[in-house]
Amino acid sequence: MDEFERIRRWTSGRQSPQWLSARGVRLGIGDDAAVVEPPQGADGEPVQWLLAVDTMVETVHFNWRTMSEADVGYKALAANISDIAAMGGQPAHALVSISAPAACTAERMTSLYDGLYACAARYGVAIVGGDTTSAPEHLVISVTVTGTVPAGRAVPRSGAKPGDAVFVTGPLGLSAAGLHYLLAAPARPGAAAIEADEAGSLVQAHRRPVPSPEGGRLLAERGTCHALNDVSDGAASEAWELAEASGVSIVLEEARLPLSGSMARYARRQGRDPLDWVLYGGEDYVLMGTIAADDAEQAGAALRARGIPFYRIGVVESGPSGVWLDRGGGRAPLAKGGYNHFASATGESDDDSNDEI
Numbered sequence: 001m002d003e004f005e006r007i008r009r010w011t012s013g014r015q016s017p018q019w020l021s022a023r024g025v026r027l028g029i030g031d032d033a034a035v036v037e038p039p040q041g042a043d044g045e046p047v048q049w050l051l052a053v054d055t056m057v058e059t060v061h062f063n064w065r066t067m068s069e070a071d072v073g074y075k076a077l078a079a080n081i082s083d084i085a086a087m088g089g090q091p092a093h094a095l096v097s098i099s100a101p102a103a104c105t106a107e108r109m110t111s112l113y114d115g116l117y118a119c120a121a122r123y124g125v126a127i128v129g130g131d132t133t134s135a136p137e138h139l140v141i142s143v144t145v146t147g148t149v150p151a152g153r154a155v156p157r158s159g160a161k162p163g164d165a166v167f168v169t170g171p172l173g174l175s176a177a178g179l180h181y182l183l184a185a186p187a188r189p190g191a192a193a194i195e196a197d198e199a200g201s202l203v204q205a206h207r208r209p210v211p212s213p214e215g216g217r218l219l220a221e222r223g224t225c226h227a228l229n230d231v232s233d234g235a236a237s238e239a240w241e242l243a244e245a246s247g248v249s250i251v252l253e254e255a256r257l258p259l260s261g262s263m264a265r266y267a268r269r270q271g272r273d274p275l276d277w278v279l280y281g282g283e284d285y286v287l288m289g290t291i292a293a294d295d296a297e298q299a300g301a302a303l304r305a306r307g308i309p310f311y312r313i314g315v316v317e318s319g320p321s322g323v324w325l326d327r328g329g330g331r332a333p334l335a336k337g338g339y340n341h342f343a344s345a346t347g348e349s350d351d352d353s354n355d356e357i
């Protein structure tokens with residue numbers, strides 16, 4: 001099956017012309033570029049575009065033991081939707097770039113598209129194009145998303161104010177625990193099958209994250225949510241990003257960090273401190289942000305009313321950019337940590353100011 005037959009097989013008939021048209025798509029998959037109408041806000045309010053891209057690489061973000069093809073498709077789009085959520089926006093369109101080695105047959109990639117379109121349907125995203133190439137060894141999928149936000153309402157990382165409450169919209173560390181389980185477990189045929197035992201919810205969190213664009217929009221609408229980020233690299237890393245972008249100190253209270261019972265039990269059975277996965281695990285795709293303290297309770301109630309968790313986990317203080325962990329008996333600096341693609345690139349200096357030209 002050649003390149004063009006594959007693209008047709010993966011994409012044709014997945015989203016109806018009416019459904020696409022309702023999302024402003026005038027010309028979708030099949031031409032040199034997609035044609036979409038600039039979005040209109042409710043009551044003609046002006047809106048702005050949000051644009052983001054995220055890539056997943058076989059062996060770095062997944063392998064065929066940790067994820068099925070459909071999981072890879074689902075998660076690649078979900079991670080992008082999470083970035084739109086982290087700006088307070090509504091996801092709209094996606095472009096999908098696939099570089100596939102020969103082992104990824106047309107049939108296996110059809111399953112990947114099943115996952116992609118399942119995520120697209122769940123969050124109302126129109127898939128309007130992409131690119132397909134062969135690859136020597138490993139699968140790479142890169143998804144570009146657009147989203148919209150009422151003009152001037154996007155919530156940046158840089159707006160945290162002293163006195164704000166710090167919150168997250170879901171428990172942390174489940175995905176990392178699920179990944180640990182999957183990497184530790186012996187290879188099983190059909191990695192898509194979700195284990196029936198307690199690890200099932202952890203595995204599910206790893207394979208099928210639940211981004212929260214609705215939560216992001218509810219927070220952005222309030223006008224009191226000053227800074228927002230999504231947790232891809234780990235809670236500590238995201239808290240550091242907020243603190244540095246905003247020029248503030250963030251104090252996280254250990255006792256308030258949301259632990260899931262099954263995650264904590266699994267961690268302890270493995271002889272690990274669940275806090276490590278909570279702070280440094282990553283791929284949680286919940287939102288972390290700061291909000292005016294006097295609106296935190298009401299905002300939490302508004303999110304919970306829509307089935308979205310909301311936990312206050314700390315406070316913003318003035319002072320040097322940094323993150324502290326309060327363990328009850330006083331606070332200690334929290335190491336930056338978390339997932340970093342080039343963290344092990346030793347022997348290199350980021351400071352190239354002395355390089356000769």
Ligand SMILES: Nc1ncnc2c1ncn2[C@@H]1O[C@H](COP(=O)(O)OP(=O)(O)O)[C@@H](O)[C@H]1O
Nearest residue numbers: 051052053054079082083086229230231232233
């Ligand atoms: N190769 C690149 N070229 C330009 N901008 C990039 C590149 N890689 C990352 N960025 C930008 O750097 C910022 C941080 O990226 P990243 O940490 O991957 O964000 P996130 O964790 O939200 O996906 C984002 O604004 C992203 O668009």
Ligand SMILES: Cc1ncc(C[n+]2csc(CCOP(=O)(O)OP(=O)(O)O)c2C)c(N)n1
Nearest residue numbers: 059060061062063066232233281282283339
């Ligand atoms: C096989 C495998 N090993 C390790 C991981 C862990 N992991 C890979 S990437 C990542 C962080 C998130 O990915 P990134 O590309 O940094 O997303 P972004 O911050 O750009 O949203 C984590 C925790 C994994 N998911 N699968």
Ligand SMILES: [Mg+2]
Nearest residue numbers: 053054055232
């Ligand atoms: Mg990124």
Ligand SMILES: [Mg+2]
Nearest residue numbers: 083086230232
């Ligand atoms: Mg992000």
Ligand SMILES: [Mg+2]
Nearest residue numbers: 232233339340
């Ligand atoms: Mg990252």
